Amino acid sequence: MNKWYMNPGEQDDIVISTRIRLARNLDDFLFPSKLDAATKTQIGGIIKDALDGCEPALNFTDMSALSHLQAVSLAERHIISPEFTVQAEGTGLLLSEDESVSIMLCEEDHIRLQVMKPGLDLDGAYEEADSIDNKVDGKVNYAFDDGIGYLTSSPSNLGTAMRASVFLHLPALTENGRISDLANTVSKLGLSISGVYGKRSSPIGDIYQISNRLTLGITEQTAISNLQSIVMQLIAQEKTSAQRLLEDTAGQDRVFRALGILKNARVLGGTEFMQLISLVRCGVAGGLIDIPIEKINTLIIEMQPATLSVTNSSIETVAQRDIARAEAVRNSLSQ
Amino acid sequence: MNKWYMNPGEQDDIVISTRIRLARNLDDFLFPSKLDAATKTQIGGIIKDALDGCEPALNFTDMSALSHLQAVSLAERHIISPEFTVQAEGTGLLLSEDESVSIMLCEEDHIRLQVMKPGLDLDGAYEEADSIDNKVDGKVNYAFDDGIGYLTSSPSNLGTAMRASVFLHLPALTENGRISDLANTVSKLGLSISGVYGKRSSPIGDIYQISNRLTLGITEQTAISNLQSIVMQLIAQEKTSAQRLLEDTAGQDRVFRALGILKNARVLGGTEFMQLISLVRCGVAGGLIDIPIEKINTLIIEMQPATLSVTNSSIETVAQRDIARAEAVRNSLSQ
Numbered sequence: 229m230n231k232w233y234m235n236p237g238e239q240d241d242i243v244i245s246t247r248i249r250l251a252r253n254l255d256d257f258l259f260p261s262k263l264d265a266a267t268k269t270q271i272g273g274i275i276k277d278a279l280d281g282c283e284p285a286l287n288f289t290d291m292s293a294l295s296h297l298q299a300v301s302l303a304e305r306h307i308i309s310p311e312f313t314v315q316a317e318g319t320g321l322l323l324s325e326d327e328s329v330s331i332m333l334c335e336e337d338h339i340r341l342q343v344m345k346p347g348l349d350l351d352g353a354y355e356e357a358d359s360i361d362n363k364v365d366g367k368v369n370y371a372f373d374d375g376i377g378y379l380t381s382s383p384s385n386l387g388t389a390m391r392a393s394v395f396l397h398l399p400a401l402t403e404n405g406r407i408s409d410l411a412n413t414v415s416k417l418g419l420s421i422s423g424v425y426g427k428r429s430s431p432i433g434d435i436y437q438i439s440n441r442l443t444l445g446i447t448e449q450t451a452i453s454n455l456q457s458i459v460m461q462l463i464a465q466e467k468t469s470a471q472r473l474l475e476d477t478a479g480q481d482r483v484f485r486a487l488g489i490l491k492n493a494r495v496l497g498g499t500e501f502m503q504l505i506s507l508v509r510c511g512v513a514g515g516l517i518d519i520p521i522e523k524i525n526t527l528i529i530e531m532q533p534a535t536l537s538v539t540n541s542s543i544e545t546v547a548q549r550d551i552a553r554a555e556a557v558r559n560s561l562s563q
Numbered sequence: 564m565n566k567w568y569m570n571p572g573e574q575d576d577i578v579i580s581t582r583i584r585l586a587r588n589l590d591d592f593l594f595p596s597k598l599d600a601a602t603k604t605q606i607g608g609i610i611k612d613a614l615d616g617c618e619p620a621l622n623f624t625d626m627s628a629l630s631h632l633q634a635v636s637l638a639e640r641h642i643i644s645p646e647f648t649v650q651a652e653g654t655g656l657l658l659s660e661d662e663s664v665s666i667m668l669c670e671e672d673h674i675r676l677q678v679m680k681p682g683l684d685l686d687g688a689y690e691e692a693d694s695i696d697n698k699v700d701g702k703v704n705y706a707f708d709d710g711i712g713y714l715t716s717s718p719s720n721l722g723t724a725m726r727a728s729v730f731l732h733l734p735a736l737t738e739n740g741r742i743s744d745l746a747n748t749v750s751k752l753g754l755s756i757s758g759v760y761g762k763r764s765s766p767i768g769d770i771y772q773i774s775n776r777l778t779l780g781i782t783e784q785t786a787i788s789n790l791q792s793i794v795m796q797l798i799a800q801e802k803t804s805a806q807r808l809l810e811d812t813a814g815q816d817r818v819f820r821a822l823g824i825l826k827n828a829r830v831l832g833g834t835e836f837m838q839l840i841s842l843v844r845c846g847v848a849g850g851l852i853d854i855p856i857e858k859i860n861t862l863i864i865e866m867q868p869a870t871l872s873v874t875n876s877s878i879e880t881v882a883q884r885d886i887a888r889a890e891a892v893r894n895s896l897s898q
Contacts, residue, residue: 481828481830481889484829485824485827485828487827488822488826488827489820489823490823491823491827492820492822492823492826493816493819493823494812494819
């Protein structure tokens, strides 16, 4: 079955994906950090039962049964949080076949439900998350306060307990250095922006996640609509900058050389791959290169180190992984 | 009409071309350095007349009528010597349509006849040069001494007055650093080896010219046979080194990245082009890349700066030339 990220979406020349994440807790239990493994397992069972017959169907995975590589691969694909790769006993994962819907069971909260959509689709993602949330809500008692809203383990999520995120590819705004100014502006508007891959101080691949920070005293709809309007402005600014970059022969040269290397290299490290695919994605978005953007997005997800290793059992060393990455990229881009 | 270098030749995975050059002087005149323009023109006329009806037909060019760019382009293509680009009054050039036969009139000697062949073909080139030489010899009196042989302006050419050269592509021996040892060995055997492009101290493109140095007390046949045997040894050594280089994934990676850049770049400087095409040529010679080697050789000749500018009248700046080079290379390699 196709994964969710293999499909096109709105504004997908610049917006890679949209994510809605809801945190929920059951009223009858302490927060997960205070629970033993058996109780966590019990809670997981309650939630699994509550979602029986859910559309899409969610498959259960006992986190402690996974290899570390499999867990890291889930985090690379943003299906679980990096913290959840520790795989404490009793924690679990519910995941739809296309990987668009996932629920971490007994991570920081009892329920961490997320819905991913390709391109910009905050309303669509929220609707689907809300409908799954309602299904559970009808069968369990949520920890909820009429004045505050949903109660969460961390005070920063109190209220809507919703984190809406948009993943943007902003190569031109990174190139011309405007991204740091924009991060400051966005921060003043109650949103946060950070690099998705690499270290926070030096993100690679020019992919950024922009999210709402406020959850208290604000409705989900207002938070989403604020985020949507900032994202539309970022898209417009990136397009203007990208046009300027790609009008220039030197800019075109960089984009096409990146394509030439990706289509021909025999060894491709993870960081170099991200730098080159970012240039190629910029060229695709700008109409210079004719490759479906979903194919680029798929490579960005599937060429991450642990994910590549999980899907290719012959990889045992970094050197083998870099050769396998080069081969997979070549095959994908030459089709 | 096709140029001579567009055809395949023996050992042409490593040997780019073979050249025989003969120096001759007319007995009734002083050496060119002692002559005025009118007398040089007179000598040019005598030689032109002597070669009337020659096969291949030789077209006359008054060197002083050329632009400097045209003259430099002739030197880049090894049709004339770099010194001959000064275009003194009275000097001329006889050139066959396929550019394989050329005669500089009143360069250092009255006649500097050369025959170029693709690949390794010392005997073929010598035979043709000898036959043209005989044609002239039947109509003029050469400056010749029974004891010494042909008399030449520079003592270093006395005797056979023949310089036999083979142009070799030796990327692997350059890469592993063995080329400087080989240059010493070759020198002790009475031959000289030097880089063809770039500065002598740092040749670019890994192309070397190996020539006989001795002309006195040795027959043409012996000089040619010595050169041939050293060239065969260099070919064998290069093949062994290249095989080792291309067995390695890192070596293959370099070769294919070079191909990817050449097929995609929008801006390509002269030095970078030579470095990349050398890697690609190595890959073609090693059977990794399927491109006719003559196409590579043709690019090496036709992408040189002055030659590119001469054939592309819209080029006025270095930046425009680098764009035009990238476009021409792309078009050639994508066919």
